[in-house]
Amino acid sequence: MIVLKAAQEKVLGALQAVSGIVERRHTLPILANVLIRKTGSQVELTSSDLEIQVRTTAEFDGDASNFATTVGARKLIDILRSLPADQTVTLSAAQNKLTLQGGKSRFTLQTLPADDFPLVQEAADFGPVFSVPQKTLKTLINQVHFAMAVHDIRYYLNGILFVAEGKSLTLVATDGHRLALAQANLDVEIPKQEVILPRKTVLELQRLLKDDKDGKDEKDNVPIEMRFAGNQAKFSFSGMEFVTKLVEGKFPDYNRVIPKNHKNHVTLGRAPLLASLQRAAILTSEKFKGVRVNIEPGVLRIASSNAEQEEAKEELEVDYDGDAIEIGFNVTYLMDALANMSVEMVKLELQDTNSSALFTVPEQAGFKYVVMPMRI
Secondary structure, eight states, X not given: OEEEEXXXXXXXXXXXXXXXXXXXXXXXXXXXXXXXXXXXXXXXXXXXXXXXXXXXXXXXXSOXXXXXXXXXXXXXXXXXXXXXXXXXXXXXXXXXXXXXXXXXXXXXXXXXXXXXXXXXOOOSOXXXXXXXXXXXXXXXXXXXXXGSOSSXXXXXXXXXXXXXXXXXXXXXXXXXXXXXXXXXXXXXXXXXXXXXXXXXXXXXXXXXXXXXXXXXXXGGGOEEEEEEOSSEXXXXXXXXXXXXXXXXXXXXXXXXXXXXXXXXXXXXXXHHHHHHHHHHHTTSOSSOOEEEEXXXXXXEEEEEEOTTOOEEEEEEEOOOOSOOEEEEEEHHHHHHHHHTOOOSEEEEEEOOTTSOEEEEETTEEEEEEEEOOOOO
């Protein structure tokens, strides 16, 4: 029977949407597969890694009967990628095998039974649904994702905290050395909910969400609906459904970390500051990514050196009339934040050599980035 028939790019697009979470090596071989469930002309594609499940539905031509199977996701994608984008491809099923045909090419793939595919059991206690534009959520994630920890034994740091309360949605990420916070307004008032999304979920959402750069397509403006439960979060957008387990644990009190009354502040161009830091970073040592920042009325200097006694010096003219301060930073922490912004100006607030620095954006009250100093 013919499971589906459509242009290569349509089939490939649907498969790529769900295949980001598929692991190449897994103890359960079936998890390398995508579940294909056909109901009339609707085809549902589902992938899972036992903790995250992604599903998308699309309309394809083909036989009208119902059918379900699972097939290797990566192989199917690799084959489709190798075919021309405008070519019509046909996927047909017979005797535990799927055959993909496009032009004069023909590939026969082994399948595993659909009944053996382990679907994620959805929670029964999801809270109220709320939505934000996809572009807004993608922007929030972009502004904080780099501050997530990687493989930290404090497992609750290996992800992003989502706090929905009243009419605001706040995302916070920290690895213990720096903290990024971004905030957006919601259309509806909702009771307070706090969840920690795992790192893999965050990166997958970032990949799937649309923003303005993805074209002026109407569906790019479709909002993303979110629901949180005790141990799960559910996202629905653009014909996709995304269910993920949450990270259990208590996220640090981020409000205590954010400096409140730093008396010295300077507003300067993001791009020139980033360029200066990138140049200074070239002569930092591999293990010790430290740069010295010197600020005094009218000028900001950046200096770095390494074990070979090489050094770099940068100077920026700034409109500053506060205290003279010398402070050390991990240059990567500064570059990460500046590279993930798209604004012209940033504001740097400082207290003294030993206190955390605070970066904010003049036209975005909801963004804050705290970075601890380092001894140099």
